Amino acid sequence: MPSLAAREFRQRQKTYEPTDDGLNFTTWYHVLDVQRIIWKKYNQLSSKLKSETLQPFVFFDGLDQLTLEGMLSPLVTILKKSSQNYFPFIFKPELAGAHYIAGFLRKNKDQTISIILFNPTGTLPRIDYGNYAYAFRLADAESDESEFEKNVIYFEIKDKTLHYSVIDPKGVLRTNILTSQHLKDLKIELDLNKPLTTELIRDQLKPKAAQILQLTLARKETEQKIEIISSPKKIQTHEKDGGPLVSCGPLSIIFIEYIMSHPEYMEHLDKEFQLPEILDLESSHEAHVLRFLALKKNKAFDLMQFLNADTKKDFNFPNFLDEQEKSSLIEYKKLVITYRELIKKIRQEHYMLLDTIDDSFVETAGVIDESYREVTVAILDGQNDSEEAELKQNSDYPENENLIDSWDEEDFEIEDASDHSLPEEEPILAEIEQLLPAPDVVLSTKKQSDTKDIDRTQAGTIISGTDIGNIQFIDREKNKTIPKQDLSEKHGTAPSNPEEREDVKFIRSQINRFRENAKSFFSINNGMKADAIEHALELALQDEVKYGVQDVRMDQRVKDALAIHRIFGFFGCKSTTATADLEKSFEHTPRVR
Template sequence: MATRPEEVFKNDDSQVLTRASREFRYRKEGNFVKDGRDFKTWYHIDDAQRLVWKYYNDIKDNFPFGTNQSIKDVMLPPYVSFDDDRLNVVNFFSVLINFFQQAENQHKVFFPFMVKPETGGAHYIAGFLRRNPKGQVDIIIFNPIGLSKHDRIGTELAKLDKDSLNIANIISSPHTIQSTEKDNGPLVSCGPICVEFLRIAMSNLDWLTMLDKDFKLPPDLLAPLQEEYQEIIQKYRLKHDQLLTQVTETDLDQLDEDYKFIIEAMLNGLMTWLRQDSVKATVQFDEDDWFSEDNYGSESELYDASDEEEFSDEEENPDDKGELINTPSTSPNLKPEMTIITPYSSPKLSPQKQVENKMELEELNNSIIKKVENNQPQVSFDTNLNILEENNLNKSTVSSPSGVKYVQDEIDRLRKASKSFFAIRCEKKATLIETALQEAIRKGDDVRNDEGVRAALGYHRIFSFFGLKKADALQHIEESLNPPKNQL
């Protein structure tokens, strides 16, 4: 099959790279370029998905139990998940297990996953759902930090309804493979370690079948404990880099196709879970917090500020003063309260409208988009409802306000990204920004400082990768307002 023009390029060493390997080595985040081969770089979720998908598809031996079954006969494709500020351990695993228990999946024995299940968290764990001969489900959890004082995942898993979900056992690895001491600071190595765990486990289903609470690890996974830790992790990263040079553009298309079934099922399941538990979404901006540093809310949350130095998988930037999306963890009755920032909320607009559920919030956003798509008149803010209403286009405007190009660049970037299946609702966000931009142009001031534009830029798409991190679009605009000195 012919190689697409955009599929490969040559770096300074004349080595041919695929898009997957290029993005692993040269992933742009703000003003920085992150290299997955670097020990201090966290694995991006796209890289983790591609690596695990490739390992799964490259396993060709017959498994298990001396039969002629293949891995795909007994195992669902691995689910490598993006996280979201509305996800937590209880609702995520409830939906994951329900999916595994669906009739069409009853013949599968294993369901591998690699996720960041804490609310707005960024620490990878890996594991499997395993069906026992009685049809019950074992949850196998591999957390690289083991059962340390920072492991709140096990505590949250204990809240799952074992009877209704037909859970037999929750088996957690006690092994402390990773630590802040070994990583010399933030826990940057959870990505490569979890990828290696899945690679080894998917190739050793007999071992996985027999795995019990003693959690005896294969020798390959014990290597970081027995040899030079950082040296081993570096070998993992370089091996993964080489694997991604084998992931073609055609493979990436197939990956998107393979994930559609589970993505749709998980989205539908989570929305159903939220509706059934009568979740109320409060459209809220706190004027004091709009440009304050992110904080992690109450002590009941899975993450709090005191954990960040040792447990966070995201770099802390003291100058990154982003908007707060605060999601308390579930109560004993599993009825979480959820705070969602809608694109056109403003810290100065009041009173705030209470939206009864997420579906109503979606309807408001969709009505905004329909106005733009149907070429309706210009829109502006309704200070009573925090949504948009029609405005007279004949009012005089100030020509050529500052910052339009920068905002338009973000719109174009999102529309380009919307072609990927995983870029959920990029087109919707682009349209929301465009609508706010039109209103800001009418005012004549620098559009980058306009409240509506900033709210739209800061809007977090559902299942955004880092729910408590400032949206990339807003971050890019702030960087354009405060460029590095060497760019002035």
């Protein structure tokens, strides 16, 4: 008779349900099964390997007030205190979700901490991390910004400065300027008095792309304390899984199992994110994969039907496909078959592994619970402290008490676990920009428009250097930048006693909240966010001299500043607490007219 752990892997209800059977390809792994498998795998390691790596932590389900910050902070603390160098983990980024993501914390030789994330569906890299996801082009003097493409960085020299623009994965136009001193600091040999050429972009700028963008975002203190590396590669897709994304559990466990046995891999893993060989199925099929992705855009051909069709029968290809495309589809289908067979094999191996766990361990849960006790208690303590601090900060607005950083129904739409089939173009993590540390200052932003004319007058702020004191603001009347210190001279004083208005009081309460919380490891950017909100508030009040009294909560610059994610916006699944508080505040205080 199979062990209790093996039986529960296949049946958790009194009656057998195929959707509960872990051997079924279309079943999501239960978190208890993941914990048991990881615990068993770790305890099979040699003492030497255990001396390098802490026992992986599989995050439990069921907490409604849990942020990624609250999850990882205790892990960072424990890793720093330990003699080991690595701390693997697995978690689900969504409330009531079924998607698993793996990763590990790395203690570097300089005592900094790196966070490495492996998402089976891949992540879109933020523009300041590497140049592998972006094409580089020379900006055409005749081109219009509304025609800019995503994942392309456009460079040009204007007024003896280097300008570049990029449409980020969310469709936001970001533009920045680098001076000759910036280029000199980066050891880039570029004469700003001469025209820019494609050769110069290729030879001088592309190799330094990551440093250029990192400098521009000015993430000084944050970058010194924390580095985030994430895999951009899509291992898991709807086509490979045959519909819903169900293989994240097995894939995440494979990753954790591999890194536990290969500390040298964890030590040297960088932003290129070379996958372990067992997971790197597509590298030798790159040409076929690219043709397959191109054919996905053709709605006249049902790719899923082709991939799920019986391999023993000939498939009737549409006439519009050429022989090369047909060949690539056949090769890609072989890759999908290999992938599915691998997942089935892994599930069978996990079932057999669970069958070796003694029933007494499962019945008492003692072994697993004890090994996770320290982290679990720290997470719960940190959660309670966070809730109390937020409640104290928001005491002037009692209706905000339920808007603490949390997995709240108001913050994001909860998916039904039975329908985990997001479109391929919208991976679970959404944009990596939501994941990485927020810029210390607000960049020039504008939603990409279908029209030819992009209004730069509402762009917000533009970075002219790496110091927040150098931020320049947009003068909406004359469409030019003016230094912050000139604002009071140009616009005069705001209407009498604006600080007594409820809309201004609310924004001030948010500024104070971020200043008070700018102390923890994961809250380094709170102070900078407070500065950005305060600058936006000043601009809104100055504009009232010309345009009359307006509710500052409705000012787009204020909204943008409130929406900045301090460090971790939960993978695009939730809005910032400040944004949620803003919407809730209108119920407490009507809009100022």
